Amino acid sequence: MSSSAFEVRGGNRLKGEIIPQGAKNEALQIISAVLLTSEKVTIKNIPDIVDVNLLIELLGDMGVTTERVSRDTCIFQADKVDMEYLQSPEFRKKSGKLRGSVMIAGPLLARFGQAYVPKPGGDKIGRRRLDTHIIGFEKLGAKFVYDNDDNYFHLQTDGLQGTYMLLDEPSVTGTANILMAAVLAKGQTIIYNAACEPYLQQLSKMLISMGARISGVGSNLLTIDGVNTLKGCEHRMLPDMIEIGSFIGLAAMTQSEITIKNVGLQHLGIIPEKFRQLGIQMEFRGDDIFIPFQEKYEIQTFLDGSILNISDHPWPGFTPDLLSIVLVTATQAQGSVMIHQKMFESRLFFVDKLIDMGAQIVLCDPHRAVVIGLARQHKLRGITMSSPDIRAGVSLLIAALSAEGKSTIQNIDQIDRGYQYIDQRLIALGADIKRI
Ligand SMILES: CC(=O)N[C@H]1[C@@H](OP(=O)(O)OP(=O)(O)OC[C@H]2O[C@@H](n3ccc(=O)[nH]c3=O)[C@H](O)[C@@H]2O)O[C@H](CO)[C@@H](O)[C@@H]1O
Ligand SMILES: C=C(OP(=O)(O)O)C(=O)O
Numbered sequence: 019m020s021s022s023a024f025e026v027r028g029g030n031r032l033k034g035e036i037i038p039q040g041a042k043n044e045a046l047q048i049i050s051a052v053l054l055t056s057e058k059v060t061i062k063n064i065p066d067i068v069d070v071n072l073l074i075e076l077l078g079d080m081g082v083t084t085e086r087v088s089r090d091t092c093i094f095q096a097d098k099v100d101m102e103y104l105q106s107p108e109f110r111k112k113s114g115k116l117r118g119s120v121m122i123a124g125p126l127l128a129r130f131g132q133a134y135v136p137k138p139g140g141d142k143i144g145r146r147r148l149d150t151h152i153i154g155f156e157k158l159g160a161k162f163v164y165d166n167d168d169n170y171f172h173l174q175t176d177g178l179q180g181t182y183m184l185l186d187e188p189s190v191t192g193t194a195n196i197l198m199a200a201v202l203a204k205g206q207t208i209i210y211n212a213a214c215e216p217y218l219q220q221l222s223k224m225l226i227s228m229g230a231r232i233s234g235v236g237s238n239l240l241t242i243d244g245v246n247t248l249k250g251c252e253h254r255m256l257p258d259m260i261e262i263g264s265f266i267g268l269a270a271m272t273q274s275e276i277t278i279k280n281v282g283l284q285h286l287g288i289i290p291e292k293f294r295q296l297g298i299q300m301e302f303r304g305d306d307i308f309i310p311f312q313e314k315y316e317i318q319t320f321l322d323g324s325i326l327n328i329s330d331h332p333w334p335g336f337t338p339d340l341l342s343i344v345l346v347t348a349t350q351a352q353g354s355v356m357i358h359q360k361m362f363e364s365r366l367f368f369v370d371k372l373i374d375m376g377a378q379i380v381l382c383d384p385h386r387a388v389v390i391g392l393a394r395q396h397k398l399r400g401i402t403m404s405s406p407d408i409r410a411g412v413s414l415l416i417a418a419l420s421a422e423g424k425s426t427i428q429n430i431d432q433i434d435r436g437y438q439y440i441d442q443r444l445i446a447l448g449a450d451i452k453r454i
Contacts, residue, residue, distance in 0.1 A: 023428045024441060025452040028400055028421035031311070032274035032447035038262050038281060039065040039438040040090065040255035043339075044217035046118025047194045048224060048253055049073050052082065052094035053125035054198060055228060057250030059094045064255065066090070068435045069116045076112050076119060079103060095250075101130055110136045110170070116435075120151065121191055124198035127160055127173050135171035143407050144363035144384075150185055150192030157183045158196070158203055178203035180244050188213040188238060188332040194221055201230040203244040212240045215333035216285040220256055227251040257282045261437065262307070263289050263340040264412050267347035268444075269309040270298045271420040276447065278307045287334050292344060295326060296351050317353030317391060325388075329358035338362060339409050345369065346413035349377040349398065350420060351391035358386050368410035371403040375417055375425075400425035405432045412437060419449055426454075 040063035052059040081100040085093040113119035114136045123133040158178040193213040200207035222235040231243040269276040297315030301308040330338035338361045375398040378390040400423035405411030411433040418425035441451045
């Protein structure tokens with residue numbers, strides 16, 4: 019599956035229907051949670067992407083039975099977990115490749131009293147600290163030792179004890195990790211300033227169906243009453259909201275007419291509204307989003323006429339993972355927008371490549387870029403470029419699909435981390451993409 023470049027010939031208008039994959043970032047939480055029980059857990063709508071497959075492989079290496087009953091459904095059973103394996107160099111190497119592996123720590127600590135957290139992988143998009151996770155575990159009574167020699171966080175406990183905690187920041191994976199530890203802790207845990215995005219709501223739903231006692235789901239105040247054991251369950255993943263946003267941007271940039279099927283509209287929060295602010299028309303047809311062909315789309319201003327600003331914020335604010343997509347989409351809009359990436363300091367540098375392609379962008383500082391839309395007066399030019407991270411990678415793919423001539427996008431392993439068969443699915447809509 020993994021190869022190194024896409025060769026893209028831009029300019030085709032795409033047409034047809036596309037079904038979003040199961041959500042990558044939900045999958046990483048949900049699949050970690052199977053470690054909380056010795057009973058069977060059936061997970062449906064699993065995306066076939068590198069990060070998720072790596073996590074499943076990692077669990078398999080740890081002794082978890084993983085039975086892939088169909089391409090998108092897997093039955094897990096964590097009844098014989100080999101804790102020794104966690105000290106092996108193989109575990110370190112594999113788990114260090116993806117960010118999501120950090121979330122096996124909470125379940126392991128709760129069930130087996132120990133966990134090891136290697137320096138986590140994931141996108142190199144700026145500092146990504148683990149303080150929220152570790153401080154949360156410590157508050158629950160875990161001992162934490164950082165080993166300078168092996169670059170490993172060691173966590174250990176004789177039994178977690180529920181407590182009140184106010185998180186330093188509403189970290190998504192941090193909240194998931196602490197929640198998974200707290201469901202098996204003694205007594206009551208209260209997590210304030212918890213992340214509350216749909217994936218955490220889904221995790222809570224799954225844990226409740228396993229017998230956990232959680233209230234406040236969907237809010238930033240979670241109350242958890244610990245139980246002694248959890249049982250098996252069945253869980254279906256939501257559609258991937260970042261993929262859905264990516265397809266909306268893609269449709270507008272390439273003047274395509276696309277229907278995104280079964281989007282789970284009630285879980286998309288403010289996402290459609292942000293694309294609407296770029297001037298993109300969308301029709302909600304049941305649970306589908308229809309994006310019609312649009313000659314032009316015009317960026318709105320604020321009510322007082324000042325330049326629109328789109329920035330990230332913890333849920334229910336706008337996710338940072340879609341800012342790169344919004345930015346690239348704005349390059350062909352009419353009007354201007356300030357993109358403000360507050361959370362990550364190295365996520366906007368890819369605008370260099372868009373500028374090389376002919377986009378008008380001023381990178382003000384590592385967090386802010388002003389895009390002056392070309393209003394289709396000029397097309398972007400195809401170039402050779404390399405994908406620095408997953409979302410910048412897809413943004414470059416969108417730019418290439420709208421550009422004049424041939425583009426080569428290298429380092430597409432980054433894209434394959436999170437977008438399932440993306441080339442094949444876009445080719446089916448009429449795109450000209452070759453994996454080379
Ligand atoms: C596997 C997974 O699920 N990854 C997602 C998860 O990563 P992850 O859980 O690693 O991200 P966190 O929520 O911990 O925080 C991301 C970054 O934003 C900063 N921060 C966070 C909250 C806040 O109020 N202020 C602030 O500045 C943090 O210091 C950190 O640098 O959530 C991120 C934020 O939605 C997404 O980009 C990632 O795709
Ligand atoms: C940043 C992302 O992923 P990860 O946290 O796995 O690096 C992302 O999904 O956009």
